[in-house]
Structure formats: C-alpha cells, structure tokens
Amino acid sequence: MPAQKRTLPDELSVEQLAEHCGVTVRLVRAHQSRRLLHPPRRVGRRSIYDHSHIDRLALIQRLQKAGFSLAAIRALLQTGHNAPELALAWHAEGLAMRFPTLTDDSDPDLQVEPEGVAELHAQPGAWEALQSYGLVTRGPDGNWHGTHPVLVAVGRRAREMGMPSTEITRLQLQVARAAFDLSREILDSFNRIFAQRPSGNGRIENYAGMSAVATALVTATFEVQLSRVVRGVVGIPSDAP
Structure with a gap:
C-alpha cells in the first residue's frame, strides 16, 4: 500500500x-x-x-x-485512539484460541488444554451455556473458540493451579450471569440520566465515555470486595494496608 x-x-x-x-x-x-x-x-x-x-x-x-x-x-x-486496531488484534487472537472437538487432531499448536476441553465436552449443554453469554463461539468446522484472550488465559492458569474444568465453567457462567445483569442495570441508569437532559433522547451517544466509566465502576468495586474476602480467608485485618 x-x-x-x-x-x-x-x-x-x-x-x-x-x-x-x-x-x-x-x-x-x-x-x-x-x-x-x-x-x-x-x-x-x-x-x-x-x-x-x-x-x-x-x-x-x-x-x-x-x-x-x-x-x-x-x-x-x-x-478513537487505536480501538479499531485493538479490536482486530483481539479478534485474531480469539480465533486462535480454538477448543477442538474430540475427533479433531488438526492444528495442534492452536489447541487449548485438550484435557480441559474433554471435560467440557463431557458436560451436556456446557458449550451452549457459555455461548449464550458470549464467552465462546462455534465455527463452521464445529470447533469452539474463546471470545476473549483474558478469559482463556485465566482458564489455563486455573487449570495449572489444579482447578477442574467443570468448576471453572461453573464459575464462568455464574460471573457471566451476574455481569450481564449488572451491565444492563448500569446501562439503564445511564439512559435514565441522559433522557432527563433537555436535549436528551434516551440514547447514549458517547459510547467510549460510558464504557470507560462503567468498566471502571465494576472493576474497582469488584477488586475492593475480592480483596476483603481474600484478606478474611488469610486472616489479614480488613483495615490493614
């Protein structure tokens, strides 16, 4: 070019x-x-x-x-910024995270944890449930693909720590349901505020700003609560630095 x-x-x-x-x-x-x-x-x-x-x-x-x-x-x-390029990279990396069917032995370099995949294939409806929350997609070849690199990386790390794939899937779905409901609630709140403005039409036009604020809100709040739980498990006082 x-x-x-x-x-x-x-x-x-x-x-x-x-x-x-x-x-x-x-x-x-x-x-x-x-x-x-x-x-x-x-x-x-x-x-x-x-x-x-x-x-x-x-x-x-x-x-x-x-x-x-x-x-x-x-x-x-x-x-703006480099969002389109990041989206393309994310898409390409997600496609490379392929969960092959049990009878597929092609492209071994792209296979993600065959043992964990076998456990997921053994759970009736597991892949379809993950798909319903946008965590995986199914390609025309019948194989499943992860839709977010971080989720796949976390799943791999959890397996390395000894957590069974069945438990990883259960937690993924539980968090996905809660995150979906919370996301809808945040969006409804934003819409109500925008609709009250004199020139508002009930729609959020500033997608970037809304996404950044909502993500920061959820991330920071979740990190605080998770830290409190971890401190309680290991016996660290909640007010300790």
Missing part, C-alpha cells in the same frame, strides 16, 4: 479514491453518510479526498472482513 500511495496524487476525486480502494463511488458516499468515512475537503464545488481516506476505507474493509458490523465499526471509530 505505501508504494502504491506514492504513485497517487495528494488530492483525489471520489472516482479515483473508489477505483484505488476497489469499491464503488456509491459505497464511498454511503460510508460518509453513515459517519464511517470523514468528509472530504471542499474546494469550490469539488470534493477533494486524500490518503487518510484511503487508510480509513482500508481499515473499514479489514474490520468487515473480520466480521464486525457497520454499527460496531462506527462505534470503534468514534472511540
């Missing part, structure tokens, strides 16, 4: 942009109307595009190829 960019002029028409990116002019304008693509610079009656539009269209194509919806892509782009 960089070598190709150098052969292009700094200023592009919508037709040149579409041709270079392998899309239609109609799609370029549709992405603009959806606020996925930033508007061009106007010079008189001409719309001038540049290489930043090429980069944005390429990023949108990569996200779509990875399975992200247009609504999800817009949310990622509005979040």
Whole structure:
C-alpha cells in the first residue's frame, strides 16, 4: 500500500479514491453518510479526498472482513485512539484460541488444554451455556473458540493451579450471569440520566465515555470486595494496608 500511495496524487476525486480502494463511488458516499468515512475537503464545488481516506476505507474493509458490523465499526471509530486496531488484534487472537472437538487432531499448536476441553465436552449443554453469554463461539468446522484472550488465559492458569474444568465453567457462567445483569442495570441508569437532559433522547451517544466509566465502576468495586474476602480467608485485618 505505501508504494502504491506514492504513485497517487495528494488530492483525489471520489472516482479515483473508489477505483484505488476497489469499491464503488456509491459505497464511498454511503460510508460518509453513515459517519464511517470523514468528509472530504471542499474546494469550490469539488470534493477533494486524500490518503487518510484511503487508510480509513482500508481499515473499514479489514474490520468487515473480520466480521464486525457497520454499527460496531462506527462505534470503534468514534472511540478513537487505536480501538479499531485493538479490536482486530483481539479478534485474531480469539480465533486462535480454538477448543477442538474430540475427533479433531488438526492444528495442534492452536489447541487449548485438550484435557480441559474433554471435560467440557463431557458436560451436556456446557458449550451452549457459555455461548449464550458470549464467552465462546462455534465455527463452521464445529470447533469452539474463546471470545476473549483474558478469559482463556485465566482458564489455563486455573487449570495449572489444579482447578477442574467443570468448576471453572461453573464459575464462568455464574460471573457471566451476574455481569450481564449488572451491565444492563448500569446501562439503564445511564439512559435514565441522559433522557432527563433537555436535549436528551434516551440514547447514549458517547459510547467510549460510558464504557470507560462503567468498566471502571465494576472493576474497582469488584477488586475492593475480592480483596476483603481474600484478606478474611488469610486472616489479614480488613483495615490493614
């Protein structure tokens, strides 16, 4: 892509942009109307595009190829920073975390704890329950994939400590149910506040801000309570530093 960019002029028409990116002019304008693509610079009656539009269209194509919806892509782009790139990396890492069926011996480097997988396969409905809470997905090959690298890493560490996969699954589902209910409650609270504002329409537009505040709220509160429980188990006074 960089070598190709150098052969292009700094200023592009919508037709040149579409041709270079392998899309239609109609799609370029549709992405603009959806606020996925930033508007061009106007010079008189001409719309001038540049290489930043090429980069944005390429990023949108990569996200779509990875399975992200247009609504999800817009949310990622509005979040800013490197959120889209992080999402792509997260998606790729999640795909690599494959829990193979018992009869699948392909790609051994991608297998995650075959012993633990066997225990999960032995639990009727275990995978479907995990899927219902978004913890795993099932691919067209019939194999299950972890949807979050941290969850898979935690499961691996718990097994190394001697915790059975059945107990890990039970805890995952219990926490997932509680987290889902709590997330809905937080979202409802945010919506009520936003709806009370003079210009509010009951919808949260600042996705990045809402997500950051909600995550910090849950994380900090949970860490405090978990620390209190651990201190109690090991006999450390709750007011000790």
